[in-house]
Amino acid sequence: MRDDAPLREPSYLILTSLAAGPRHGYAVIEDVREISAGRVVIGVGTLYTAIDRLRADGLIEVDREEVVDSRLRRYYRLSDDGTRRLAAETERLTRHAAAARARLNASGRAALGGGPA
Amino acid sequence: MTAGDLERRYRRLLALFPRRHRAEYGPEMLAALLAGAEQGRRRPRMREVVDLAGAALAAHAVARLGRSQWSAAAGAVGTIGAIGLTASVLRNVGLWHAVFDSFAPMAGWGLALVVALLVFWPLAAVGAVAGRPALATVAAALGLTAQTAVAVLASGPGRLPIGVLAALLTAGGLAVWAATGGPALRGRAATGGLGGGAEAGGPAVGGGAATGGPAVGGGAVTGGPAAGGRAATCGPELGSGAETGGPALRRGAATGGPALWGWPLWAAGAAGAIGVLTGWVPRAPFTADLPWLPVEPAWVYAAGPPGIAVVAVSSALLAAAVLTLPGPTRWRVLVLALPVVAVTGLANAGLHQPPTLVVALCLLAAFVAGLGVGRRHRPASNS
Structure with a gap:
């Protein structure tokens, strides 16, 4: 399996969202909107495509199901694999970001990228 | 409201x-x-x-x-190729009386090799249809060896007949399919199990979800549902399939996966059956090459209108086998099959069969290209 293939952004953000604890689908959408400062709004179709894949890869699992107002709510949580994967991916992204920042600083162009607003 | x-x-x-x-x-x-x-x-x-x-x-x-579409395409190419080569060898047995002359110099060896072909290609076809890539690959490798030996004994090592190229493609496709986890057929077997339970759909779908059914392309495929599908499709066909190739196909198509494999398998099987028949019909024009590709102009001309009709029908069936594959697999299948189809076309146009050296160079190029594709798909390390 492609355990180490880079996660796509929606998947990464979904895992990030679930790192805070079990959530149902719509709560994940809201949470992602919040942590991305409104930049990423995951559509329901995209969300469940990603959820299906993450479940298949064993990164998330069903926590519990509830019926609220006669609507099904299924809560998902990170699996141990998912936690490891999120940590590894975050490490990778941090390294890349740090390298980018260091080089931008070294060449004195940091301000061009978007200095303090 | x-x-x-x-x-x-x-x-x-x-x-x-x-x-x-x-x-x-x-x-x-x-x-x-x-x-x-x-x-x-x-x-x-x-x-x-x-x-x-x-x-x-x-x-x-x-x-x-499933998710790995090149693997699926390689499996499709290998499966269709194995069916075709099975048909080819069955057809050649029908042509025995005519072919025998050219085989005469090899005496006992020729017979042994043809018997080997008669065993290995049907075994490869049945293995592929039953979703057992490893079995199919081993059988195809042995079939390729025998096919090459026949060609070298019959016409020397200088040029390779199209049958050998087709065998190379088939064995290669099956090997890639086996090496990459063969998601398509096995996934098909799994979903075939789910969907095949049109009567028993509910519980099967639940079971699939519980055991990782959603991972049609993922590693989970090698787990429960696939094994179940395989158990359902393989076994009994080995005997019957070795005889004719027919029953195994039918059963494989029925239980192995209606969605992806039903139509392509039927069409390829029908084209193969026509090819086999042309070897057994008395006084049929013949060629020792692929039975259901429109090969060698002499074949068509010698046969007159009936021969042209047979070639047209089997070509249409073969095209249908490819066209009924799902889109992303279809064009990959075309890409993979292109070299052999192109060589066949060139041969039809009156050119010689390709020198072995050219084939070897092409194989080398394909290998390097394959490495490139594999590397691109390999995960970036992230310690």
């Missing part, structure tokens, strides 16, 4: 998803959609429509293909 309108429209969009996906996620997707809709909205937003339609398409693709 504005809320009712909106819900109805969402339901209609959700109906675009494959059945398994709907059963698994439909209710919660509907709940999430409704939760996201502001008060008084009657129609889904455009971006929701686009998002859902795109996701539904992706889900269909995953449901049909």
